[in-house]
Amino acid sequence: MEVSVAILLLGVLLVLLWLLDKKKSSRTRGLPPGPLALPLVGNLPQLDKHVPFKSLLKLSETYGPVMTVHLGWQRAVVLVGYEAVKEALVDQADDFTGRMQMPFLVKATRGYGLGISNGERWRQLRRFTLTTLRDFGMGRKGMEAWIQEESKHMMAHIDTYKATPFDPSFLLSCSVSNVICSLVFGQRFDYADADFLRLLSIISEILQFVASPLGQLYNIFPWLIERLPGCQHKVFGHMEVVRSFINEKIQQHQDSMEPGTPRDYIDCFLNRIQQEKRNEATEFFYENLQATVMNLFMAGTETSSSTIRYALSVFIKHPEVQEKMQQEIDAVIGRERCVNMEDRKFMPFTDAVIHEVQRFLDIVPFSIPHCTLRDVPFRGYTIPKGTIIVPLLxxxxxxxxxxxxxxxxxxxxxxxxxxxFKKNPAFMPFSSGKRACVGESLARMELFIFLVSLLQHFSFSCPGGPDSVDLTPEYSSFVNMPRRHQLVAMPR
Structure with missing residues (x-):
């Protein structure tokens, strides 16, 4: 009797699986080609968990520049090479503006903010954020002065090492984060501020988790990883610390702001909340302010500081590059005057090196995944609504x-x-199209002013010499992080 029941249940299960597969096939007919996917895990076993982008590149040799893979149960279309990525993100920009709802970010932001929003919320918050950043000088003099001022604090701190070896990682995070803090909170923090240093350490741990194989598994199987022991639970506790810090800053702004004279991004958002409090369709309310500030604060710290750290490793590995940049700096700026963005047009080699550092580091090889919000025709295929889009930057x-x-x-x-200097349209470290990084102009300004200031005042080396420096990134699942090196900053 028990055997008969088991056989019957197995038969029912097989019929259900057949019906589901048939339904799935009808929905996915016309998709780009791709490797056969296993139940539940999809193509994950075919991906190297440490360098999954290399596995996808290898698969594209068989299936072409537009291919379908399954990340667990989730269907994804991977775009490989400049032509495919440009065609989607630029030529068909409206079709690919959707953002994948990554479970980690959804939980961290409670579903609010600019980073993972779509539709009207995304349009309102992106337009407001770009306008506000421009008003406070992103790409203009105001922001330039803040970065110049922060670079002076950085130089003074480096001087305290007196040409002895040190790891610049945390210092660079402090400097870059302070630029974001000036813009968003209207203040900078001292490099010895214990609360600020703890916050940066927490942010670093959060981003390390997001970039790790476990972090990516959380985005694929959140219902499973939530129920397992592991560091993911500690990370969400860290997110609450960041949230509390931001809430405290918002409250301070509410208590001290004067309408009509905004000091920073938070003041501008609070003013907009007041202006639109009777608009039922508005996206300007507290939860979106809190989450968007979190987006700006966290995203604007680690990527730029890591790129600067990688550039210093490049200068040590290639001393001839460092020397040629310093010759150009001496000729155009000298060693006393502060660098400004106008100098860039007269410094083609320096500009080229900074671009090449970003290209070579390739810090976010996947970009942040997009998502189709409707059925999309693309290169003769039909990509169904709800498909993850991975532009392989x-x-x-x-x-x-x-x-x-x-x-x-x-x-x-x-x-x-x-x-x-010559531009190359395939230079896409900030992605491209309507979902390109909202802080791109700020990041470009930071990289130029900080790196030129560093080479203006110091020559960089390391205890083991150029051969000891490994420029191969320390790969993780999602982000290419530069390796840490002790360096020596010798005053010029």
Whole structure:
């Protein structure tokens, strides 16, 4: 009797699986080709958990530049190479503006804010954020002065090491974060401020988790990872610490602000909340303010500081590059005057090196995944609504059809035969199209002013010499992080 029941249940299960597969096939007919997916885990066993983007590149050799893979049970279309990524994000920008609802970010932000929003919420918050950042000088003089001032604090702190070896990681995080703090909170923090240092340490731990294999598994199987022991529970506790810090700053602004004279991003948002309090369709309310400030504060710290740290490693590894940059700096600026953004147009080699650092590091090889909000025709395929879109930025920044020698660090990628700076449309470290990084202009300004200021005042080396520096990133599932090196800053 028990055997008969078991056979009957097995038969019912097989019928249900057949019906589900048939329904799935009818919905996915017309999708790009891709490898056979296993039940539940999809194509995850075929991906290297430490360098999954390399596994996807390998699969694209078989299935082409537009292919379907399954990340667990989730269907994803991966775009490989400059042409495919540009065609989607730029030429068909309206079709690919959706943002994947990554479970970690949804829980961390409680579903609010600019980072993971779609539709009208995304349009309102992005337009407001870009306008406000411009008003406070992103790409203009106001922000430039803040970065120049912060660079002076950085130089003074480096001087305290007196040409002895040190790890610059935390110092660079402090400096870059202070620029964001000036913009968002209207204040900077001392490098010895214990609360500020603890907050930066917490943010670093959160981002390390997000970039780790476990963090990516959380986004694929949140219902499972939530129920298992592990550091994910500690990370969400860290998120509450960050949230409390932001809530405290917002409350301080509410208590002290004067309508009509905004001091920073929070004041501008609070003013907008008051202006639209009778608008039922508004996206300007407290939860969106809290989450968007969290987006700006966390995203604006680690990526830029890591890129600067990687650049210093490049200068040590290639002392001839450092020396040539310093010659250009001395000729255009000298060693006394503060660098400004106007100087960049007269410093093509320096500009080219900074671009090449970003291209070569390739800090976010996947970009942040997009999502189709409706059925989308693309290259003769039909990508169903709700499909994850993965623009493989690594494949763009290393595309052999766009770069002369993509696997080698070479500033000539951004210089013409006369030594003038030249743009390359395949330079997409900030992604491209309507979902490109909202802080791109700020990041570019930070990289230029901080790096030029550092080389203006110091020459960099390390105890083990250039050969001891490994420029190969310390790979993780989602982010390419530069390796840590002790360095020596010798005053010039």
């Amino acid at each position: 690594h494949s763009v920044l290393k595309d052999e059809t766009q770069w002369a020698d993509p696997r080698t660090f070479n500033p000539q990628h951004f210089l013409d035969h006369n030594g003038n």
